[in-house]
Amino acid sequence: MSGTVSTALKFAAGLFLVLALIGIAVNVFSPATDAAKIAQTDFSNTTTELKDQKYLVYDNTVISGSQVVNALRKFESEGKSQTLGLYVETGKNSNGAGTWYYSAFDKASDSMTASSTTDLSNTKEVTNAKYINPSGMFDAVVERDSNGVIRAIKFVQQ
Incomplete structure (x- = not known):
């Protein structure tokens, strides 16, 4: 009979330890979940x-025409x-x-449309209105939509 009592006590002690460990784990990991979030x-x-x-990098800055052409490529x-x-x-x-290159952004309607200008060769022709003077200075501004997402970069020559 002492063997049965001893086994029951061991089982009860083991059960108590398991419950204590579960309680400690819950108390330790609950605050850690908030910290993880x-x-x-x-x-x-x-x-x-x-x-x-x-x-x-382009928001409210002045950059050169060569940097504008690099941005168009980038x-x-x-x-x-x-x-x-x-x-x-x-x-x-x-x-x-x-000129809008690749895509045009309409801030009033928060919409993007495809632009017909995808060729950068006119930016190198001095006689073309789309010519970007590499040493010219441009004001750069980033435009966001109503959701705060960056949708356009505008470069206006000074």
Whole structure:
């Protein structure tokens, strides 16, 4: 009979230890879940900032014409996929008559449309209105839609 009592006591002690460990685990990992959620939110915000950083380089800055041409080449894939519009207004096509490359962004309606201008060869021809003077200076501005997403970069020659 002492063997049965001893086995029952061992079983009860083991059960008590298991329940105690489960209680400790719940108390330890519950606050860690909240901390993990906060860390995930911070990580998402940082990722969004880094994603936008390649565009924010151009926000409210003055850049040269050669940098404008480089931006047109750099963001060609985003323009063709209609996620980013690139607007260039040179001294010859000023007063709002600039050119949208790859895609056009309409801020009033928050919409992107495909642009017929996808060839950059005119940007190198001095006699063309779309010519971008490599040493010319351009004001660059980033435009966002109503959701806060960067949708266009505008370059206007000074």
